Amino acid sequence: MRAFISSVYLFLYAPIALVVLFSFNAGRSASEFTGFSTAWYGKALGNTFLVSALQNSLMIAFTSATLAAVFGTMAALGMERLAPRNRAIFDALFAAAIVVPGVVIGIATLVALVAVFSFVNPALSAIWPGDQPPQLGLGYGSIIAAHGLFSMALVTMIVKARIASLGRDIVEASSDLYATPLTTFRLIVLPQILPSILAGFLLAFTFSFDDFIIAFFVAGSKTTLPIYVFASIRRGVTPEINAIATLVLVASLLLILTARILMREKKTKSGE
């Protein structure tokens, strides 16, 4: 049993370790380590296409995760107060946002946005007083919207679970002591749910930063880091991709570990 478990952990981590190891390879070989070098990192970071793709990804991940954290938390608080039937509708829609495969979300968003643009853009041209009417198109906005959908569902689930695990006594006590609802929220509820909101934000950020398939459909002419890496892989495997992959791995690792620590703190505090 122990041998099997160890080999599964090896199976999970050895391929990643190999990618990291060969990102430091001096030569181009994937099977022979010819010397330690950080040259490939220098090459990757000197690549302007890569750096701009990285900037796009960071901006999209930050915006969609922030929107998701705010709106998702609001939804989690609001859903507690909804009638059971309405709450079930929200639950079903959020579940759909998470369970429907990314490729379908990407296609559906693409199709809908293009259909909407085909109505809106001529209308904009007709009513615009100037010579160059603004034209809507795919780009950062559509990626943020599509990522925000999944992320919002994610944040809502996490924050809702946190709210469900809280005792109500302290909130009632606060209200008994004449705190206004807003004060109760600010002083009692918010501090208790804040770690889960942050964890949700970080997971949403990680999701958006790593997502390839949804962005692939709705990015239009814009490039995110996963789209750039995917295109490079198709041109051939090089240690430069290993270097980029290692940077992506380190970023995701930091984010997910922080999220886990935040959520663990929540668990020990509530005595679960």
Add this chain to the structure above:
Amino acid sequence: MPLIPLPRPSPRSYGEKGQAASSPLPIAPVGQGNRTGAASPLRPASGEKVAGRPDEGRKFEIDFNGFILMPAATNTKRNLVTAALVAPAAAWLMIFLVLPFIAMLVFAFGERAPEGGYQAAFTFAQFARLPTRAAAFWNTMVLAPVGALLCLLVAYPVAYYLAVKADPRYRLILVSLVVVPFWTSLLVRTYAWMYILGSRGIPNLLSMIGFEDVRLLNTPGAVLLGIVYGYLPLMIMPIYVSLEKLDRRLLEASADLGARPVSTFFGVTLPLSLPGVMTGVALVTILLLGEYLIPQLLGGGKVFFIGNALVDLFLQSRNWPFGSAIAVTLVAVVVVILMVAMRIAFRVAGTRQVDLV
């Protein structure tokens, strides 16, 4: 962290989740009495008028469902606040989930415009053409369930070890080590296998010891390997959660009644972990049905899934109505699998949440 919300079989108060079940005492511990809603000397019951408070003379409302208490608020005001809280998410869900699905459904009954894209029509022609993509459907419908079952075979012993056998001191770390890969880029993790199975990886090593021209990449085996690698964490977590909740006293009872460990496992442990198994298999299968990256990178052009057909139809040949018809069919399959899985899971026991983080 709950990720997969499944309807609970019986409506319970959200706030009291698991409290009674996890308490070893038959009587509620001191201090929990107040929460049941019975009037206490310190707090007025719902509807009672309270003297001396800002809301004196008005109806005092204790909101057991809501979290932000709105004492003395009229229902209208409370409803307005609730509506304001859920409005942004509701709008987002309508515009970027419901509307796109309607649009996709409309497109699926349309025609391809001569220059690509969509032309309004009402025809079943796109659905009639589905058999022309039978190979993609066949690959997906075979490799996705097979991949999910392979995942299950590897995942169950790991989940069992983590929940039952592992030293509690290291359990958290071991569980974290399983979860972390799930949240790191699937693209990078799949790339790692491209790298290992590619001509400069294992085949290169094999040629050194005399096995020339071994091809591993772009085979169904490589795709299955990538699937197990990519989705193993997602399979382990729900099974781990259901095994962790298992009441150890049942296992002791089974042993006391003379059952051998094997009989206990197949008679008690396995049936009680079935909801987790069902959740894991359903989740992994559903996500695999829409998989694109793994068959694209590890299967080359040879082992393609529905996801690959969809990318081709939307981004290369620009036949949007046909692509929409395939996507609608895919969603229908997903819904059927989900319903069957939930049916089975609820027949065995009510599970609601799956911990993924």
